Amino acid sequence: MLNLEKIDVFYKELQALWEISLDVNEGEIIALIGPNGAGKTTTLNTISGLLKPAKGDIRFQGKSIVKEPVNKIVELGISQVPESGKIFAGMSVYENLELGAFVPKARKEKKQSLERVYEIFPRLSERQNQQAGTLSGGERQMLAIGRALMSKPGLLMLDEPSFGLAPILVEQMFEMIKKINQQGVTILLVEQNIQAALDLAHRAYLLENGRIVGQGTAEDLLSFESVRSSYLG
Amino acid sequence: MRILSVEQLCKAFGGLKAINNLDFHVDEGEIVGIIGPNGSGKTTALNLITGFLKPNTGKVIFQGEDITGLPRYKINNKGIARTFQLCKPFLDFTALQNVMVGRVYGQDPCANMKLAASESEEILDKVGLLSKAQIMVKDLTVMERKRLELARALATKPDMLLLDELMAGLNLAEADDVCQLISRIRDTRVTIIMVEHIVKAVTCISNRIIVLNMGEKIAEGPPEEIIRHPKVIEVYLGKSHA
Numbered sequence: 212m213l214n215l216e217k218i219d220v221f222y223k224e225l226q227a228l229w230e231i232s233l234d235v236n237e238g239e240i241i242a243l244i245g246p247n248g249a250g251k252t253t254t255l256n257t258i259s260g261l262l263k264p265a266k267g268d269i270r271f272q273g274k275s276i277v278k279e280p281v282n283k284i285v286e287l288g289i290s291q292v293p294e295s296g297k298i299f300a301g302m303s304v305y306e307n308l309e310l311g312a313f314v315p316k317a318r319k320e321k322k323q324s325l326e327r328v329y330e331i332f333p334r335l336s337e338r339q340n341q342q343a344g345t346l347s348g349g350e351r352q353m354l355a356i357g358r359a360l361m362s363k364p365g366l367l368m369l370d371e372p373s374f375g376l377a378p379i380l381v382e383q384m385f386e387m388i389k390k391i392n393q394q395g396v397t398i399l400l401v402e403q404n405i406q407a408a409l410d411l412a413h414r415a416y417l418l419e420n421g422r423i424v425g426q427g428t429a430e431d432l433l434s435f436e437s438v439r440s441s442y443l444g
Numbered sequence: 445m446r447i448l449s450v451e452q453l454c455k456a457f458g459g460l461k462a463i464n465n466l467d468f469h470v471d472e473g474e475i476v477g478i479i480g481p482n483g484s485g486k487t488t489a490l491n492l493i494t495g496f497l498k499p500n501t502g503k504v505i506f507q508g509e510d511i512t513g514l515p516r517y518k519i520n521n522k523g524i525a526r527t528f529q530l531c532k533p534f535l536d537f538t539a540l541q542n543v544m545v546g547r548v549y550g551q552d553p554c555a556n557m558k559l560a561a562s563e564s565e566e567i568l569d570k571v572g573l574l575s576k577a578q579i580m581v582k583d584l585t586v587m588e589r590k591r592l593e594l595a596r597a598l599a600t601k602p603d604m605l606l607l608d609e610l611m612a613g614l615n616l617a618e619a620d621d622v623c624q625l626i627s628r629i630r631d632t633r634v635t636i637i638m639v640e641h642i643v644k645a646v647t648c649i650s651n652r653i654i655v656l657n658m659g660e661k662i663a664e665g666p667p668e669e670i671i672r673h674p675k676v677i678e679v680y681l682g683k684s685h686a
Contacts, residue, residue: 244615246615246618247585247587247618295530347482347483348482348483371613374613375529375612375641376482376641377481377641378641378680378682379481380482383682403618404615442616442617
């Protein structure tokens with residue numbers, strides 16, 4: 212579904228990604244793990260078009276998207292949930308969700324999408340008229356994911372969905388991600404809660420200093436001594 | 445020796461009781477962890493102690509003195525410093541300049557800039573950031589900003605340090621490093637209260653843990669007791685930690 216081929220990304224002179232290649236197959240949950248500063252968020256931002264690679268190609272459903280603008284990439288079916296949600300705090304829950312369905316293709320099916328989001332996150336339905344800034348940390352994260360689903364993505368990219376959440380909410384959040392995946396949405400997940408991410412994911416890539424240094428099934432990665440000592444403490 | 449007592453503290457936001465009759469104390473040299481669900485009042489409790497919010501009723505006693513409702517800079521001058529959930533450094537200052545702000549305005553403020561700079565360098569060294577002293581903060585990594593957040597608070601020469609989710613967004617190995625740093629700070633006679641969601645980190649470093657739920661204290665005790673407490677498992681830890 213998604214292929215990255217030898218992507219190089221720079222911030223001015225500083226090279227952040229070095230020849231990153233990765234594949235995501237339809238229906239999979241893929242985890243991207245690694246220390247802070249390894250380039251995980253940079254990778255997501257490059258896929259969604261917020262950053263442009265200096266070299267390499269990105270193909271989505273067979274077609275190169277590397278020259279497409281961000282809005283076009285959303286329209287093609289890739290949606291990103293940024294770290295710590297970044298919802299519109301001054302708008303209501305409903306208005307945030309409505310904005311998620313801005314692309315023409317999704318706008319026509321807004322009603323069905325909204326029903327689906329409310330079914331996955333009943334809490335959002337209860338709070339639809341509440342100002343988003345007054346939501347708790349867990350609810351904000353749900354809203355950010357719900358907003359991303361409103362654009363009817365085939366591929367959903369999540370950047371640290373467990374950030375700042377109580378353990379019990381992390382558990383629930385990962386259950387919901389699983390449910391979204393079972394409804395046919397492919398998922399690319401960046402996460403610091405590595406145990407939880409690897410429990411959920413089919414496969415994972417390990418990123419260090421802007422390079423992919425390991426990949427395999429979740430069990431493979433958990434068995435790497437370096438992963439155990441460097442990330443699980 | 446008791447360093448902090450919180451007595452019958454209440455704070456409401458409109459009809460919502462964010463903190464309801466909260467009582468707890470902290471002894472000198474302790475590391476006390478505060479855990480609880482999102483929205484349970486942890487950050488509000490820190491805000492009430494540090495003067496960012498005024499309580500409706502109740503008292504905050506620090507080193508024998510009633511500091512309830514004092515402005516935040518006065519509370520800082522009396523020896524309480526804090527960090528913020530989302531780091532709030534001066535992005536266009538260097539790391540050293542950020543720390544100097546704390547040294548120039550904190551408890552025992554230092555008006556001599558040369559001296560403030562050299563003392564601030566010592567503090568950067570303590571948190572492992574000396575090599576970044578001249579780097580603009582906007583160019584620091586997440587881990588470095590967390591260390592800087594600590595250094596800025598330490599520069600005000602606190603007797604007590606309140607940490608608000610300092611480890612959010614870190615993996616367990618990174619959190620371990622921060623734990624070691626916090627232990628070293630405690631060893632320099634700074635009492636610590638930490639709000640934290642990384643249960644493994646908070647349980648291995650705290651002497652005592654206080655659990656909040658809906659603005660009330662629902663449990664308090666040593667970490668090994670807290671992680672087995674049925675109510676804490678129900679509202680906070682979930683099955684996977686039980």
